[in-house]
Amino acid sequence: MINYNFHLHSRYSDGNSEPEEYVLKAIELGFTSLGFSEHSPLPFENSFSLKNELVDEYVSVIDNLREKFSEKILIYHALEMDYIPNMSTDFDYWKKRCQTDYLIGSVHLVKPLGNSELWFTDGPKHETYDQGLNDFFGGDIKKAVRTYYHQMNEMIDTQKFDIVGHVDKIKMHNKDRYFKEDEPWYQNLVDECLSLIKEKDLIVEVNTRGIYKKRYPGLFPDGIALQKVKDLNIPVIISSDAHSPEELNLGFHNAISKLKETGFTEVMKFANGEWDVEEV
Numbered sequence: 001m002i003n004y005n006f007h008l009h010s011r012y013s014d015g016n017s018e019p020e021e022y023v024l025k026a027i028e029l030g031f032t033s034l035g036f037s038e039h040s041p042l043p044f045e046n047s048f049s050l051k052n053e054l055v056d057e058y059v060s061v062i063d064n065l066r067e068k069f070s071e072k073i074l075i076y077h078a079l080e081m082d083y084i085p086n087m088s089t090d091f092d093y094w095k096k097r098c099q100t101d102y103l104i105g106s107v108h109l110v111k112p113l114g115n116s117e118l119w120f121t122d123g124p125k126h127e128t129y130d131q132g133l134n135d136f137f138g139g140d141i142k143k144a145v146r147t148y149y150h151q152m153n154e155m156i157d158t159q160k161f162d163i164v165g166h167v168d169k170i171k172m173h174n175k176d177r178y179f180k181e182d183e184p185w186y187q188n189l190v191d192e193c194l195s196l197i198k199e200k201d202l203i204v205e206v207n208t209r210g211i212y213k214k215r216y217p218g219l220f221p222d223g224i225a226l227q228k229v230k231d232l233n234i235p236v237i238i239s240s241d242a243h244s245p246e247e248l249n250l251g252f253h254n255a256i257s258k259l260k261e262t263g264f265t266e267v268m269k270f271a272n273g274e275w276d277v278e279e280v
């Protein structure tokens with residue numbers, strides 16, 4: 001049983017509940033630890049990230065919960081950092097400012113070359129994905145996906161963090177419409193990204209959100225990409241990327257059986273300030 005989750009969003013970013021409600025639900029589920037990972041502040045108006053002026057409040061709210069429930073559960077505060085070239089603030093700045101226990105690095109907004117607008121590749125609507133693909137890349141899916149992975153690689157190469165968030169989420173709204181995951185050009189991009197992750201000793205997240213939100217029938221990553229993670233011996237962590245307390249452990253059974261099927265015997269867990277392994 002996986003009795004922890006280190007990727008979740010409360011109302012301090014785009015989640016729907018107070019942090020304490022997640023803690024109470026986690027205790028009810030028998031969790032031993034919980035990590036809050038709000039979307040990092042961004043230098044422009046948006047509806048999903050932690051507001052700059054709420055950073056200190058967020059940190060103190062989580063610290064208070066850590067104290068209040070210290071007998072029952074270990075609580076950590078983290079951030080899910082958004083990497084946007086020449087736009088997002090250095091990860092180190094936020095790590096120090098928030099005294100985070102760990103950081104997740106993710107790409108949700110792709111910056112097309114020579115364009116100041118951003119392609120939002122996440123969220124519930126495939127229409128937004130399709131429109132960005134047409135407007136910013138002239139419908140050229142290879143160019144668009146290559147830009148996503150290059151941004152991912154640049155993040156891995158230049159920023160300091162612990163977990164690579166939903167590494168292949170770019171496939172979510174594709175749903176086999178523009179490309180198939182086993183196409184060599186796509187697998188080359190996956191290979192390049194995973195070898196960089198290996199080189200930097202990072203953890204790959206196995207994210208269940210696509211499944212329980214019914215946005216994608218598998219995990220991020222799964223299939224060939226997950227097998228490659230295994231073959232490279234890259235450590236993994238299961239998380240649900242919860243945006244409500246009810247989502248704290250959704251998809252975990254599915255992820256565990258998929259990991260076992262792929263040959264994994266261990267997953268990562270954060271405990272007392274460091275990463276440790278646990279049998280899956």
Ligand SMILES: [Zn+2]
Nearest residue numbers: 080106165166
């Ligand atoms: Zn994310």
Ligand SMILES: [Zn+2]
Nearest residue numbers: 007009080241
């Ligand atoms: Zn997230």
